[in-house]
Ligand SMILES: Nc1nc2c(c(=O)[nH]1)N[C@H]1C(S)=C(S)[C@@H](COP(=O)(O)OP(=O)(O)OC[C@H]3O[C@@H](n4cnc5c(=O)[nH]c(N)nc54)[C@H](O)[C@@H]3O)O[C@H]1N2
């Protein structure tokens with residue numbers, strides 16, 4: 169389904185409409201945007217460097233656990249430590265060297281804070297009051313400490329003990345007329361062990377309803393690569409970055425979101441590799457990086473260039489850009505200045521000619537217009553690609569959160585295939601994942617479209633019939649709630665109502681739940697969206713020691729990074745509270761109580777899985793994984809090797825698990841018009857394409873602070889970056905407050921009020937503002953073809969001068 173642009177009549181409205189019943193349509197009372205203006209001053213330093221060092225100091229201090237925090241940090245991504253909850257970039261290659269990462273420190277400091285949310289906190293605050301708090305203030309209260317149940321008569325959470333909580337869930341799940349009326353969300357921080365138990369429980373219960381964060385994230389990478397290469401994962405390992413001579417970086421801001429990637433990019437740049445970035449914004453981390461571990465550089469205030477070439481396409485223009493590069497490559501081939509890898513193409517690929525015909529038939533004017541880049545720019549890239557012997561293409565949300573993301577991913581893969589850059593050292597496809605174990609969670613079977621082999625393997629192992637019908641993905645889950653087809657929600661981490669699109673509708677739908685269960689470390693807005701019953705089940709985080717079994721032996725979990733390396737993670741800090749339980753233990757508790765009611769009705773003995781036994785020793789969970797999921801032979805032994813182990817990836821061995829047994833060139837047509845083109849005729853009415861992205865001080869819906877250092881913003885998040893010519897054309901000025909008004913829903917315009925205009929170097933017609941505040945503007949119906957991923961990087965909006973004065 170795609171969105172149609174239906175601009176609403178410009179309605180004059182009160183901005184902070186206090187009477188509005190929907191909190192998302194106004195600014196939460198605790199948001200600093202209501203009381204002060206941000207400071208906006210261009211940042212001239214490099215990424216990393218002293219700015220990063222100072223920021224680390226501030227964040228450790230604020231977490232009130234500086235020493236503990238530093239100690240925890242030193243153990244991050246070390247053989248005996250825990251996996252950094254920050255991102256899914258691969259661990260340092262050379263074992264023990266500690267890699268400094270500002271945002272890794274923030275993630276760890278945020279989790280190991282001294283602050284606590286106790287029963288006294290909930291005694292003091294009603295949910296109506298807490299709904300006035302912004303995302304920062306909610307999570308800033310600290311770690312959750314004990315299980316709580318919502319008491320509607322007092323509009324408060326009150327304590328409940330673990331067994332009573334499990335019994336309540338079991339009773340409700342067992343009472344549902346159909347298991348498909350329950351939704352089981354997963355955020356990508358869950359370990360392999362937790363994810364495996366979760367999918368096993370949910371399938372034994374009887375549904376494939378596994379909406380997950382991946383549905384909003386890299387879904388298109390998986391779908392696109394599966395079609396082209398037969399695997400849904402990247403084909404490179406970290407070592408490949410040491411050998412590449414050309415790296416194309418599409419739609420990604422590693423300086424903020426994958427800071428450890430900058431180290432690898434920098435080493436490549438130092439070796440003379442060409443790094444070519446495609447990004448509508450000039451992201452500082454892609455321009456220059458100062459390594460905080462390089463003493464000389466720090467003392468001299470030096471830095472190193474990252475990108476050798478930088479192009480600013482319009483949002484959604486990357487498929488056209490890649491096609492333009494291909495068109496220029498075919499022209500170079502005709503002149504004898506480029507040689508495709510003919511051996512590779514002949515022995516391993518199919519359908520090149522169809523793609524070539526498609527590319528050659530596409531006029532330059534069409535490509536230039538959609539890409540927002542000129543023919544000569546694309547020819548320049550082609551000449552670099554033509555000379556590449558070992559090329560890597562990396563990408564993230566700038567590619568995957570569009571309507572035509574699958575086709576774009578496949579077009580990028582086409583470029584790799586043409587040069588034979590798959591399955592040889594220093595080359596390959598590298599979708600850079602988000603959450604630290606989102607890739608592992610899929611490997612473990614968190615998948616609403618479960619493959620038949622998985623269901624077969626589970627049936628063989630446990631002797632119980634598995635549900636075969638596909639379940640709801642994230643957008644499907646919201647629709648099911650809206651339509652009254654689902655009523656129980658269990659969230660294994662994450663912050664569903666803030667991460668998902670169309671906030672007002674989603675919140676309204678959520679408040680129809682008969683039971684909302686959130687397994688969490690910190691308080692967030694999803695806990696406040698209650699209708700019937702609700703439970704907060706507080707869990708251990710990655711950084712904490714997890715003791716299980718009669719001996720209290722400390723347990724290790726495992727995760728899989730973007731390069732398919734599986735390695736161990738063991739916490740080192742004392743738990744934030746004595747009542748916390750681990751995610752595997754919580755899932756086992758829910759499973760045991762629920763299946764005891766449900767399975768006997770189907771004539772199955774509830775003892776088919778010994779939940780308590782599995783949780784007493786996670787090695788036993790890994791034995792189950794080894795028995796069911798391919799690639800985990802000798803799991804326990806291999807997990808204890810220094811860097812863990814690499815999950816075999818057929819495409820990287822030039823074996824393609826596609827119907828033809830060959831890698832397939834895709835020849836999908838270009839979209840007729842991407843959002844910036846569709847809005848072209850509405851420019852005079854003020855419409856722009858908005859991308860919703862991350863600031864430097866956030867982790868998805870977790871807001872660490874109000875600064876976005878590299879973009880020059882201090883003290884606030886409600887800013888919108890707009891091209892200066894757009895501002896002039898619209899008669900607006902930098903510094904002015906505007907409302908962002910989106911497409912209509914049921915005759916009402918979607919709206920996010922009070923954003924400060926910032927004139928910014930972004931292509932004409934292409935604006936940017938932070939998520940999650942802007943999720944109120946993303947229509948639930950606007951999703952990627954073949955993925956259902958919300959089009960978070962192509963949102964139609966109009967700027968409306970706001971009535972506020974500041
Ligand atoms: N510190 C920190 N680390 C994180 C996260 C975090 O929030 N904070 N989140 C984690 C998660 S879950 C994820 S998925 C990743 C996200 O990592 P990113 O994908 O880097 O995240 P975004 O902030 O969404 O940035 C999107 C980038 O793509 C660019 N862009 C937008 N639209 C287009 C387009 O159409 N074409 C091109 N070429 N570029 C475009 C934007 O300008 C921006 O630089 O990071 C992970 N790591």
Ligand SMILES: Nc1nc2c(c(=O)[nH]1)N[C@H]1C(S)=C(S)[C@@H](COP(=O)(O)OP(=O)(O)OC[C@H]3O[C@@H](n4cnc5c(=O)[nH]c(N)nc54)[C@H](O)[C@@H]3O)O[C@H]1N2
Pocket residue numbers: 307355356357358381382384385386565569602603660661662663664666667668687688689690691692707708709710751860861862867868869870939940942943946960
């Ligand atoms: N508009 C717009 N929307 C987007 C995006 C975008 O770019 N633009 N990006 C999308 C993407 S890429 C993603 S991945 C999603 C993210 O969606 P989610 O994964 O759902 O969101 P997070 O903000 O990562 O979740 C934060 C919460 O997780 C809980 N938590 C933290 N650590 C742990 C833990 O160890 N265990 C448990 N059980 N809970 C924990 C805390 O309570 C915290 O409040 O958002 C998507 N939404």
Ligand SMILES: [Mo]
Pocket residue numbers: 381384385386601602603
């Ligand atoms: Mo993500």
